[in-house]
Amino acid sequence: MHHLHPRLFITFFISLLVSTNEAFGDEAAELLPDSSNFVKASLVVSSPTDIIYSSLGHCAIRMECPSEQLDYCFSLETNTRPGDYLKFFNGDAEAAVRAIPTEMYLEECRKEGRGVDQYEFNLTWHEKQQLWKSLDEEMMKPPHLKFNFLNTNCVMMVVIMIQNALIDESINYVEVPSYLTCDNGNGLRHLTRSTPWYQFIYITLSGAICDKNFSMEYRMTPISLPEVFGKAQIKGNNGQRPLFKGNPASLVRQTNFPSSSTLTPRMVFSILLLLVILITWCEWKRGCKLTARITDTILLALEFSVGVLLCYTTLATSLFAAHWNWYLIPCNPLPLLLLLLFGKHKHFGKIYLPYTIILIAFIIATPLSSQLDIDHQLITAMLAVRTGSKYLQFRKNSADK
Numbered sequence: 001m002h003h004l005h006p007r008l009f010i011t012f013f014i015s016l017l018v019s020t021n022e023a024f025g026d027e028a029a030e031l032l033p034d035s036s037n038f039v040k041a042s043l044v045v046s047s048p049t050d051i052i053y054s055s056l057g058h059c060a061i062r063m064e065c066p067s068e069q070l071d072y073c074f075s076l077e078t079n080t081r082p083g084d085y086l087k088f089f090n091g092d093a094e095a096a097v098r099a100i101p102t103e104m105y106l107e108e109c110r111k112e113g114r115g116v117d118q119y120e121f122n123l124t125w126h127e128k129q130q131l132w133k134s135l136d137e138e139m140m141k142p143p144h145l146k147f148n149f150l151n152t153n154c155v156m157m158v159v160i161m162i163q164n165a166l167i168d169e170s171i172n173y174v175e176v177p178s179y180l181t182c183d184n185g186n187g188l189r190h191l192t193r194s195t196p197w198y199q200f201i202y203i204t205l206s207g208a209i210c211d212k213n214f215s216m217e218y219r220m221t222p223i224s225l226p227e228v229f230g231k232a233q234i235k236g237n238n239g240q241r242p243l244f245k246g247n248p249a250s251l252v253r254q255t256n257f258p259s260s261s262t263l264t265p266r267m268v269f270s271i272l273l274l275l276v277i278l279i280t281w282c283e284w285k286r287g288c289k290l291t292a293r294i295t296d297t298i299l300l301a302l303e304f305s306v307g308v309l310l311c312y313t314t315l316a317t318s319l320f321a322a323h324w325n326w327y328l329i330p331c332n333p334l335p336l337l338l339l340l341l342f343g344k345h346k347h348f349g350k351i352y353l354p355y356t357i358i359l360i361a362f363i364i365a366t367p368l369s370s371q372l373d374i375d376h377q378l379i380t381a382m383l384a385v386r387t388g389s390k391y392l393q394f395r396k397n398s399a400d401k
Helices: 006-031 084-090 102-111 124-137 154-165 185-189 197-204 225-230 265-285 287-318 334-342 349-366 374-400
Strands: 040-046 056-066 070-078 094-101 116-120 170-171 233-236 238-243 249-252
Touching: 040 124, 040 197, 040 225, 056 124, 056 154, 070 124, 070 154, 094 102, 094 154, 094 225, 102 116, 102 249, 116 225, 154 238, 185 197, 197 265, 197 287, 233 249, 249 265, 265 374, 287 334, 287 374, 334 349, 349 374
Parallel strands: none
Antiparallel strands: 040 056, 040 116, 056 070, 070 094, 116 249, 170 233, 233 238
């Protein structure tokens, strides 16, 4: 990606200020905003793709000055070197604002089949000047931001830059879509309703608990930003005005639409639950011990792997800004660790009873809380069937002795 040379901004604005002051004096701010040759600031929103990290779209700020032939999209970008993927899951991925020639930016979107829409900001001359200056200064810094999904992302870059550009004014969110006022991950569920597997992954990793006290800025995603900003007002001592002006413009037509799998998580986990119940029945009625042991091994390995990931992203990193994840109750690394450490102890089988009770309580709690959902309830039911069976088998063996 090409960076905007710092002298472009400095030369452009110094020459602009000199010429406008000479020509118009103190009235320059009032005369120039309507000129087609002056600066235009816009929000640019790219549509989602099938890749999970862009499944909620992307946004950037476009700055144009036709008279100086300047046209750049300022976008928050993360490093994509092989070693940076682990940093991403640490919540330590380095990010920085990059200035990309608009034609290059749009061409990349065309290659990915993304649609791109543009919404012009209703800013004063001084605010556009301050916005471009702030973007230019931020762009010249080396990667120093730590990306996470909540407060260091492309949406927050746009919001912070616009807020910083406003002079004695602020953004007033007049009318907010109802789905963005919902807690317990329901706003995220609404935005990802067409991609159920991505929805399942997002909800699993975030725990759907951390949004209860989120501000509006933290709840917005690129695909919801135009709807929120479209009804927002810039509020100041002299009244208020719309944040956007004019009608949106379509820059690139969308050709790649995220596909929705026919087999949803709910369907897959329902089938797997029935399979686990069948295997457990065969274990007791047909003596299929080996199949049951293989099933337990697979479930324990998956539970351990997911549990380690949830512990890591929830307790050790700032990736999702969540301090607790309810799904650590059914999916945690303890069962496998305890089995490896104490599995040969003659009374180890007793531990299956309290764990089964915990899992059943989690299942019962699901309909009582919008924080939990049926997909994870089905997974918990699979674990409960097997742990309950293991406890009954322990009781049976103890009685036989």
